[in-house]
Amino acid sequence: SSDLFDEAKTLFPGGVNSPVRYYEPYPIYFRQALGARIFDVEGNEYIDFCMGFGTMIGGYGNPMITMEYDSHPYNFIPIGVPGETEIELGKEIKSAIPSIQMMRFTNSGTEAVMHAIRLARAYTGRNIIIKMNAGFHGANDYVLVNAGSGALTFGTPSSPGIPRIVSETVIVADFNNVENLEEIFAKYGDKIAAVLVEPVLGNIGVIPPEPDYLENVQKMCNQNGSLFILD
Numbered sequence: 157s158s159d160l161f162d163e164a165k166t167l168f169p170g171g172v173n174s175p176v177r178y179y180e181p182y183p184i185y186f187r188q189a190l191g192a193r194i195f196d197v198e199g200n201e202y203i204d205f206c207m208g209f210g211t212m213i214g215g216y217g218n219p220m221i222t223m224e225y226d227s228h229p230y231n232f233i234p235i236g237v238p239g240e241t242e243i244e245l246g247k248e249i250k251s252a253i254p255s256i257q258m259m260r261f262t263n264s265g266t267e268a269v270m271h272a273i274r275l276a277r278a279y280t281g282r283n284i285i286i287k288m289n290a291g292f293h294g295a296n297d298y299v300l301v302n303a304g305s306g307a308l309t310f311g312t313p314s315s316p317g318i319p320r321i322v323s324e325t326v327i328v329a330d331f332n333n334v335e336n337l338e339e340i341f342a343k344y345g346d347k348i349a350a351v352l353v354e355p356v357l358g359n360i361g362v363i364p365p366e367p368d369y370l371e372n373v374q375k376m377c378n379q380n381g382s383l384f385i386l387d
């Protein structure tokens with residue numbers, strides 16, 4: 157487990173994909189599961205009283221649920237604990253996309269965007285997020301925002317249940333409009349934590365970026381000390 161933790165730290169911040177999984181001196185990494193039991197990489201056996209946080213209520217590899225088609229040793233992977241397979245998957249992803257420095261697996265796109273926004277705000281010490289008009293980023297409150305009453309104003313909630321105070325930390329920009337973004341940066345540049353953009357707007361049809369648009373957005377972010385989030 158110690159060796160796997162050293163490897164995991166090069167892939168995932170803190171070596172884990174959920175903060176609660178970390179403990180001193182290093183988490184135990186698991187390999188296999190069967191029935192109510194899970195096994196770590198050193199072969200120690202444990203009873204999973206959490207039942208994979210509820211997902212394995214019928215037990216791992218319950219023959220009434222699974223089919224006997226797979227003899228792969230990782231057939232039944234312990235759920236909710238650090239695992240050897242997440243490291244293997246992380247390495248595969250990193251080798252396929254070498255520009256990735258670190259990654260974190262999440263349960264949904266909503267959660268990934270939520271983490272990215274929080275990270276940008278923490279890193280910059282700023283609050284404002286810019287998102288694109290009609291850009292879709294999932295169900296978290298910060299991204300369910302419509303354009304405000306005029307250009308360069310803060311957004312308004314697009315759904316009941318979202319406090320206005322949340323939407324007022326978001327500015328909605330026009331996709332593919334460099335001038336619009338320049339105006340927003342000119343007015344709020346030192347308060348902008350990040351620009352959040354789908355590289356291709358995918359939820360109102362398929363709208364590709366104009367040549368150089370994304371490069372320009374990235375440049376403006378760099379010039380203003382803001383982060384550039386591609387979703």
Ligand SMILES: Cc1ncc(COP(=O)(O)O)c(C=O)c1O
Nearest residue numbers: 264265266267292293294354387
């Ligand atoms: C660009 C983008 N971001 C985030 C999401 C939200 O993902 P999820 O439904 O997994 O929360 C979606 C879903 O369609 C999406 O298209």
